[in-house]
Amino acid sequence: MKTFKNFIGGVWAEPATGDYFDNVNPADTRDIIGRFPRSGAEDVERAVQAAKQGFELWRRTPAPIRGDVLRKVGDLLSARKEEIAQLMTREMGKPLNETRGDVQEGIDTAYYAASEGRRLFGHTVPSELRNKWAMSYRRPIGVAGLVTPFNFPMAIPTWKMFPALLCGNAVIFKPAEDVPHTATVLVEILLEAGLPPQVIQLVHGLGEEVGAAIVAHPEVPLISFTGSTETGRLVGEVCGRMHKRLSLEMGGKNAMIVLDDADLELALDGVLWGAFGTTGQRCTATSRLILQAGVHDEFLSRLVDRVRALRLGDGRKEGTDVGPLINANAVAKVERYVGIGQAEGADLLCGGRRATGKGLDAGHFFEPTIFARVKPCSRLEQEEIFGPVLAVIQVESVDEAFAVNNDVRYGLSSSIYTRDVNVAFRALNELDNGITYVNAPTIGAEAHLPFGGVKQTGNGHREGGWEVYEFYSETKVGYVDFSGVLQRAQIDTYLGTPD
Ligand code: UN1
Secondary structure, three states: OEEOEEEEEEEEEOOOOOOOEEEEOOOOOOEEEEEEEEOOHHHHHHHHHHHHHHHHHHHHOOOHHHHHHHHHHHHHHOOHHHHHHHHHHHHHOHHHHHHHHHHHHHHHHHHHHHOOHHHHHHHHEEEEOOOOEEEEEEEOOEEEEEEEEOOOHHHHHHHHHHHHOOOOEEEEEOOOOOHHHHHHHHHHHHHOOOOOOHHHEOOOOOHHHHHHHOOOEEEEEEEEEEHHHHHHHHHHHHHHHHHOOEEEEOOOOOOEOOOOOOHOOOHHHHHHHHHHHHHHOOOOOEEEEEEEEHHHHHHHHHHHHHHOOEEEOOOOOOOOOOOOOOOHHHHHHHHHHHHHHHHOEEEEEOOEEEEOOOOOOOOOEEEEEEEEEEOOOOOHHHHHOOOOOOEEEOOOOHHHHHHHHHOOOEEEEEEOOOHHHHHHHHHHHHOOOOOOEEEOOOOOOOOOOEOOOOOOEEEEEEEEOOOOHHHHOOOEEEEEEHHHHHHOOOOOOOOOOOO
């Protein structure tokens, strides 16, 4: 079995701890992909010291040149897209068409970042004084600690890493322990593209050990974390105490609203993809379906037929619709919520148990599950499950649908199916989410638009698009007075000093 290493200080390095963990294929737990370092605080310390050196070099590299490296990264990802998708599916389970999309999101992010190297706009504005210029511009910050989840092993690390690098920061990358192989390949590609080796450090291991050490390190001023709201709260507490700049992307309980006038066939395709794509393991997953009374029964019966026909299996096999959950803990959590749903009196229409049978017994498979007659404000309706469980709520009116959508503590994405343009625009205005889709499901964000949510989904920052470049850089203002005399702002112009 292959043993993998960290990348610290410009070399592939064994962990100071001497410990390793197995990386297991969730579709077949007998298939071990390799052993990866279970690193500790000493590895993080070495990574930070190396990254500080990398930062000194990289921040002096002109942004367009930094962008050229990222363009090359995009080219290399494109050339190896199929091979990387294969290893990603083996490592985290989702079907190949999804891992191909995940790599494509990384490619899109790379090319967008490359182009940003020739923008990174500041402002030049008029000064209130004569012969004086006033402008703002962007500077890198330092070492960025990036802690990423398993569900998008390529896209999410690239969302963070490419803007961080483009802005001139050095990076310490701690990928989820379920997907260390994809992370290793990504770092190999960055190096092949010409990134100076000290600029990127890869430290494998567990969140409680490596992630926590990065977050708490005084010389890492910038932290970006995607994961659960519970862990995000701990990260936020530490960063708050230490005055760090922090971007959090956390939970979701995203709803799709289907109104009486909707195109039902379109909405059916949408909910299948939104709820059961990635086995429901997306922060953008459709985990609630809000049906207006006029279409409720018909839509549900058609949906249950479609869900029963979904094919579970190894994502590398042609024809697989739904892959496994990521690990045994995820299965246990989903089982727990099925129990909660039943105890709360919701109707279990399909699924609700581990999937067994041909080719499934050695993997973490769970049957796509639908609960109907779910009560607003019940736990099943409120809490993030991160699995293939859809909670259906019946409503009478548009107003009630909007109220149910908004009455959760999360606010990532929402979706509405209607043919009424006025209602569609009302939804854009009134749904409390960072992203609202009209006539499309709750998933499918594109790399060049800001991504993130309101309420307890985030802390006000956005990934993707133009906004993320503000997170990874500091605004600085420069004033140049070329008048040759002392000019006093707020005073000389307004107190009548002559020309
Ligand atoms: C996530 O759900 O964790 O919008 C990220 C989407 C993807 C990214 C999802 N582009 O579904």
